[in-house]
Amino acid sequence: MLTLPGYWACLSYLNWELVKGYCTGCHSAMKFTQQKLTRDRWQELLVWMQKEQGLKGLFAEDEVKVLDYLSRHYTTEEEKRKQLVKRHKLDEETGLIVADNWILVKGNCTGCHSARKFLQQRLSRERWQEVIQWMQKNQGLVKFDSDTENKILNYLEAYYSPQG
Ligand code: HEC
Ligand code: HEC
Incomplete structure (x- = not known):
């Protein structure tokens, strides 16, 4: 999925509306903008939100985009660095x-x-x-x-x- 390195930046930028739509209905974005998680941890969290907290309606393709966005922007400095190097x-x-x-x-x-x-x-x-x-x-x-x-x-x- 992340085979288009230079493209990823603008893709994730676009995805903010998607995240806003999916993630700010039950609690404010503050709930997650303070987090610094790896992609794997974000994925676990999304699974947990869907199973236990009533998060509905994430289509598979949207889930990938939401994950891209969250794991790009709300992650550790080390992880950001790794992703940056991976994209180039x-x-x-x-x-x-x-x-x-x-x-x-x-x-x-x-x-x-x-x-x-x-x-x-x-x-x-x-x-x-x-x-x-x-x-x-x-x-x-x-x-x-x-x-x-x-x-x-x-x-x-x-x-x-x-x-x-
Ligand atoms: C259907 C309602 C609902 C939606 C939609 C929702 N959440 Fe949640 N979320 C909850 C509830 C309920 C909790 C647990 C109680 C709390 O911490 O307020 C929670 C907790 C969280 C937490 C804190 C977890 C922790 O370990 O403390 C994060 C991070 C989070 N949500 C992120 C998201 C993201 C990202 C999305 C969009 C993909 C999202 N939420 C959409 C209901 C929702
Ligand atoms: C004409 C030789 C020369 C060129 C060309 C050069 N540097 Fe340096 N640079 C040095 C010397 C000499 C030092 C100090 C001695 C050392 O730390 O090895 C140094 C030190 C540094 C340091 C460490 C500074 C510190 O606070 O310790 C950085 C960072 C650096 N250079 C970056 C660059 C960058 C970026 C460029 C290109 C714009 C560049 N250098 C081009 C000679 C050069």
Whole structure:
């Protein structure tokens, strides 16, 4: 089912209406937006809601979509990370997530140290900008034109930030 990696993001985004329709009739969404569960735990919970709590009307195809949505957004940071990596390929050479602008990052950021220097980092866009400025000031990193810098920051923010 999750064989269309790039597609998944917009699919799950669409599914929020479905979840709203199915899940906010008996209790508010607060009941589950505080939860951080794996997909398996969400599935167990849905089974329990249907067997024990009178949740009705989840068609098989909707259940998958509801599960996609819940397990994507209401899960642990570790699980989000795993899903993110699963949706993308990793570059064999550097370990970078292969996504928009990754070539630019590979070209500009792996000459002096390996990508391992930053693959584990989870920084906000502002913090990434500071790190880059620090390297430009002290470590001989070249200045980028603003378009290049923006693209590099877009990538780092999307994949190596707390929300990535
Ligand atoms: C038919 C009514 C009904 C619907 C619809 C419903 N629930 Fe529930 N839900 C309950 C009841 C009853 C409880 C248990 C009592 C409580 O905690 O308020 C509960 C509890 C929960 C809990 C807390 C479980 C726990 O371990 O404390 C979660 C999470 C939850 N529901 C998620 C959902 C999701 C996600 C959906 C949509 C797929 C949904 N519910 C739809 C009735 C419903
Ligand atoms: C001109 C060489 C050079 C290039 C190119 C370069 N860096 Fe660095 N970078 C360094 C040096 C030197 C250090 C500090 C010494 C070390 O930690 O190895 C460093 C450290 C870092 C750190 C660790 C900072 C810390 O607080 O410990 C991160 C993260 C980082 N670089 C990311 C990047 C990114 C992202 C790019 C691409 C925009 C990049 N680097 C390009 C030279 C470079």
